[in-house]
Amino acid sequence: MGRPRTALLNxxxxxxxxxxxxxxxxxxxxxxxxxAARLGVRPxxxxxxxxxxxxxxEGVRRLVVAEMDTSAFAELPWPKGLAAWARSYRDAFARHPNTIALLATTTISSAATLTMYETVVDALARGGWPRERLVAVLTSVESFLLGSALDLAAPPLMIDTAEHAGEVPVLAAALACSREKxxxxxxxxxxxLxxxxxxxxxxxxxxxxN
Structure with a gap:
């Protein structure tokens, strides 16, 4: 039958x-x-x-990053651009929470991700942040966003004070009046944020x- 006209894999x-x-x-x-088994091929x-x-x-990372939006940096001052990007970042990982542990502990090399980071740090640099502080700012924001995405994937009851309410009264009262998950x-x-x-x-x- 010969080779298929289109590749089975890419x-x-x-x-x-x-x-x-x-x-x-x-x-x-x-x-x-x-x-490979899911794709029906050999490894x-x-x-x-x-x-x-x-x-x-890195291919998985590229797909998640593609759901993030950096366009606000071209139109808004860096604080507002950062907030808009942060929301899209959190939403992207909230849709794929199982990827966080894998991607957060794997060296980044994909062009799409590097381009996204370039957009962020370029906006910060244009906003007056010194070069030696850019990575610290980026990392601090990203750490918060990853934690926030995991919070969306957490169990509905994350903190259970039922058996210790008398020992932690302020916490128990705060949880009692907190909103649904x-x-x-x-x-x-x-x-x-x-x-x-x-x-x-x-x-x-x-x-x-200074």
């Missing part, structure tokens, strides 16, 4: 299937043999399109004076 299909595997079964379920076939596991992980997570995110950006604005002002 890098994008492999990455999308890997993301589906991680979304559905967790990062611990991700392996090249497991991925060796993956190497014809991607250079091993790290390349597959989704609204609580959104409120916590907006509170933290506002505090983080206000703090960064204040730091930037101090740097300008």
């Amino acid at each position: 890098a994008d299909r492999i990455a999308r299937e890997a993301l589906a595997l991680i979304d559905g079964e967790g990062a611990d379920a991700f392996s090249l043999p497991r991925l 060796s076939s993956l190497y014809n399109h991607l250079d091993g596991r790290a390349a597959v992980v 989704a609204r609580r997570a959104d409120e916590a995110f907006e509170t933290g 506002d505090a983080l950006i206000r703090g960064l604005v204040a730091q930037r002002a101090e740097l300008a004076v």
